[in-house]
Amino acid sequence: MSKEQARIPYEAKDLSVLRLAPVAVEDRPKAALELLGEMLKYKRSLRLYLDVCTHCGACAEQCHSYLGTKDPYNMPVARVELVRRVYKKFFAPGRSVFRAWEGAKDLDQETIDQWYKYFHQCNQCRRCAVFCPKGIDTAEVTIAMRELLAHLGLVTKFHAGIVKNMEKTGNNMGTPLPAIKDGLEFLEEELKEETGLDIPIPMDVERAEVLFNPSSSDLFTNTDGLMAVAKIFYKAGVSWTLSSRIAETANFGLFFHEPTMREHSRRLVQAGKELGVKRIVAGECGHGWRTWRMFTDTINGPLPFPVVHLFEEVLEYLRTGRIQFDKSKNPEVVTYHDPCNYARGGDLIEQPRELLRACVENFVEMTPTKQYSFCCGGGSGILMDEAMDLRVALGQPKAECVRATGAEILCAPCAICKAQLPVVMDHHKVDVRVKGLSDLMGLALIL
Numbered sequence: 001m002s003k004e005q006a007r008i009p010y011e012a013k014d015l016s017v018l019r020l021a022p023v024a025v026e027d028r029p030k031a032a033l034e035l036l037g038e039m040l041k042y043k044r045s046l047r048l049y050l051d052v053c054t055h056c057g058a059c060a061e062q063c064h065s066y067l068g069t070k071d072p073y074n075m076p077v078a079r080v081e082l083v084r085r086v087y088k089k090f091f092a093p094g095r096s097v098f099r100a101w102e103g104a105k106d107l108d109q110e111t112i113d114q115w116y117k118y119f120h121q122c123n124q125c126r127r128c129a130v131f132c133p134k135g136i137d138t139a140e141v142t143i144a145m146r147e148l149l150a151h152l153g154l155v156t157k158f159h160a161g162i163v164k165n166m167e168k169t170g171n172n173m174g175t176p177l178p179a180i181k182d183g184l185e186f187l188e189e190e191l192k193e194e195t196g197l198d199i200p201i202p203m204d205v206e207r208a209e210v211l212f213n214p215s216s217s218d219l220f221t222n223t224d225g226l227m228a229v230a231k232i233f234y235k236a237g238v239s240w241t242l243s244s245r246i247a248e249t250a251n252f253g254l255f256f257h258e259p260t261m262r263e264h265s266r267r268l269v270q271a272g273k274e275l276g277v278k279r280i281v282a283g284e285c286g287h288g289w290r291t292w293r294m295f296t297d298t299i300n301g302p303l304p305f306p307v308v309h310l311f312e313e314v315l316e317y318l319r320t321g322r323i324q325f326d327k328s329k330n331p332e333v334v335t336y337h338d339p340c341n342y343a344r345g346g347d348l349i350e351q352p353r354e355l356l357r358a359c360v361e362n363f364v365e366m367t368p369t370k371q372y373s374f375c376c377g378g379g380s381g382i383l384m385d386e387a388m389d390l391r392v393a394l395g396q397p398k399a400e401c402v403r404a405t406g407a408e409i410l411c412a413p414c415a416i417c418k419a420q421l422p423v424v425m426d427h428h429k430v431d432v433r434v435k436g437l438s439d440l441m442g443l444a445l446i447l
Contacts, residue, residue, distance in 0.1 A: 010386050012160035015153060017167055018257060022153025029107045033090060035148045036083075036107075040091055046144045049136045050087045053077060059128040059138070064374050065121055068393040073118045076128040076138040082114050083145060116154050119145045121390060123382060124255065125340040125375035142380070146256035155256065158384040162252045163260055170267070171247040172216045180219060180247060187227055194227075195447055199234045201226065205241035207276045210313070212240050213249040213268060214283035215415035218438075222418055225284060228442020232314055235447055236322040240281075243271040249288035250415060254295070255381045265296045272305060280307045284436050286341035286414035287379065293346045311351045311413070314441065318358060325444040330360040334440070335407035337366070337398070337421065338373040339414035352413055352437055359444035360409075366401050374398045376412070378420025388423070395424030403430045413437040 015022060023031045040047045055077055060066055065074040072078055085105040105111065124139035149155070165174030184201045191199040202208070210233070218226040233240045246267045253261025272280050282289050292307045317323045336356060342348035349370050356363050366373065377394030402410055402425065410425070410432045412418050421434045 010157050010384075012155045012157045015150075015155055015160060017160060017164040018150065018155065018260065020150060020153065020155075023151075025109065028112055028152050029109060032112055032148060032152060033086070033107050035151055036086065037091060039144055039148060040087075043140075043144055045137070045140050047091075049080065049138075049141055050084050051092070052134045053080065053084065053136055054134070055081075056133065058131050058133060059136075062127055062131040064125070064127070064377060064397040065123065065394055068377065068396040069121070069390070071121075073114070074121055076122075076132075076136075079118050079122060080136075080138055080141050082111065082118060083141065086111065112149075112152070112154075115145055116149055119149070120156065120382065121394070122380065123340070123375045123377060123394065124380040126344040127340070127372070127375065130344065130371055139380075143255065147258060150257050156381065156384065159252055159256055159381050162381070163257075166246075166252075166264060169247075170243075170245055171219065172250055172252070173220055175220065177244050180244075183219065183223075184242075187223055187230075190223075191227055191230060195231070197234070197447065199230050201230045201242070202240065203242045204244050204275065205239070208239045208241040209278050210238055210240040211243055211272050211275060211277040211280045212283065212310075213243070213246070213280055213288075215285035215288065216248045216250050217415040217418055217436075218283055219247060222415070222436060222439070224442060225436045225438035228438040228445070229283070229310065231442055231445050231447060232317065232323060235445060236317045238317075241275060241277070243268075243275065245271040245274070249282045249285045249292070251288050251291045252381055254287050254291050258299075261291060261295065262299050265291060265300045269296070269300055269303060277305065279305050281313050282307060282309050284310065284413045284415060284418075284438055286339035286346070286416065289348070290341035290345040309346075309348060309351070311348060311355060311437065315351050315355060318355070324446045325359040325441065326446050327359055327361050327444055329444045330409075330440050331362070332360070332408040333362045333364060333406065334360045334409045334411055335364050335366050335402065335405040336369075337376065337402075337410055337412040337417060338370055339412070339417050340373075340375050340379055342414070343371045343373060352411075355437060355441060356411060359441050364405050364407060366405050368401070374401055376414075376417040376420045377424060378416050383416055383419055391420060392424055392427040395420060396428060399424050399428035399430050402432055403428075407432055409440075410434045411437055411440060 059076040122142040129137040251264045374397045
C-alpha cells in the first residue's frame with residue numbers, strides 16, 4: 001500500500017460542491033500560512049487557545065482519542081501543538097530568535113499531512129475543555145484547522161459526499177424524494193398494523209404547528225424512532241409535518257466548513273417560513289442540535305420562530321398531562337449515553353433523564369456521566385467505513401464504561417452515536433442493545 005493509499009481518512013477528489021479549488025501540493029505551505037494568518041484575525045478563540053496553553057497535560061488522560069490509540073499526537077495538547085509551533089514562529093506576540101527554543105517550526109508539507117491526519121482523529125467532543133484548567137476547547141481548534149485544510153483542497157470523501165447528497169436531495173443519504181415518500185407510507189401502514197389507529201407521518205403540510213426535523217437514521221435505519229415521534233404527536237394532539245426541502249437536521253458543515261453549515265441551516269429556516277409553522281423541533285442528532293442551539297440564530301438569524309429539541313417538546317407534553325407512559329413496557333436495565341453535543345454543547349442533560357425515568361423501570365447511571373461522559377468515538381464525521389479500525393479504538397473507553405453498568409439496553413439519543421455504538425460494543429464484546437430515547441418512549445407511550 002502506498003503512502004497516499006494509507007492516508008486516513010481518504011481524500012475527496014471533487015470539491016466542486018464546496019465551491020473550492022484544490023491547491024497544488026507545492027503551493028500548500030504558503031497558502032496554509034496565509035489562511036492561518038487570516039483565521040487568526042477573526043477567530044479570536046483560535047488565537048486565545050494557541051496563546052494560553054501551559055502544556056500541563058491535564059487533557060491527556062481525559063481524551064478518548066489518546067486512551068484508545070495511545071498515539072501521543074492524539075493528546076489534545078500535542079495535537080494543538082502541531083499548529084501552535086507554526087503560530088509561535090510566525091504570529092505569536094514577541095517573536096524573537098528564541099522562538100526556536102520553544103518549539104517554533106516552519107510550515108512544510110509534512111506538517112500539513114500531520115494536520116490532516118490528526119485533526120481527523122479528533123471527535124470534537126470537547127471533553128478536554130471540561131478538564132482543562134484554562135478552558136481550552138480543542139474542538140474549536142479542530143474545526144478551524146479542518147476548514148483551513150478544506151481551503152487547501154484536503155477534505156475527506158465522506159464529508160464531501162454528505163454535502164453533495166444534501167445539496168441534491170435534502171438528505172445526507174442522497175435518497176430521492178419519491179423513495180422517502182414511499183418509505184413514509186410504509187411506516188404509516190406499520191403504525192396502523194401496530195396500533196389500529198390512522199397515525200399520519202405528514203410531509204409539506206402548511207400551517208402545521210411543528211416542523212419536525214429528524215435525524216437521517218429516523219428516515220432510513222432507525223424507523224422505530226420516527227414512528228414513536230408520530231405516535232407522540234398524535235397522542236398530544238399536535239399538528240406537525242416533515243419538509244421535503246430538507247428532510248433531516250444533521251449538519252456536517254459544523255465539522256469542517258462554516259459556509260456549508262450556514263447553507264444547511266438557511267434551507268431549514270426557509271422551509272419553516274414557507275410552511276408557516278410555529279416552531280421547529282429538532283430530532284435525535286447531537287451535532288445538528290448543537291448547530292441550532294449555538295450557531296444558527298447568530299449566523300442565520302434572527303429566527304422567526306423558536307427551535308426546540310424533541311426532548312424539550314415531549315417533556316412539556318408529559319408535564320402537562322397530554323401524554324403518559326407505562327414504564328413496565330421497558331423492564332430491562334437501561335443506561336444512558338450522553339451525546340457530546342448535548343451534554344457539553346447543547347444544554348441537554350437533565351431533560352432526557354427525566355423522560356427516561358418516566359418510561360423505563362430500571363435506569364442506571366454510567367460512570368463517568370453527564371458533561372464528564374466519554375464520546376462514542378464516531379462524532380465529527382469519523383463515521384466512515386474506511387476508518388473502522390480507528391473508530392473502534394476511539395470507542396474503547398466508552399465500551400468499558402457501558403460494560404461496568406451491566407445494562408441490557410444502552411440509550412443513545414443521537415444518530416451518529418446509534419450508528420457507532422453497536423459496532424463498538426460488538427468489537428469490544430459488550431453485550432448490550434443500543435436504542436434511541438424515542439424508541440423507548442414509543443414503546444412506553446399509552447395511546
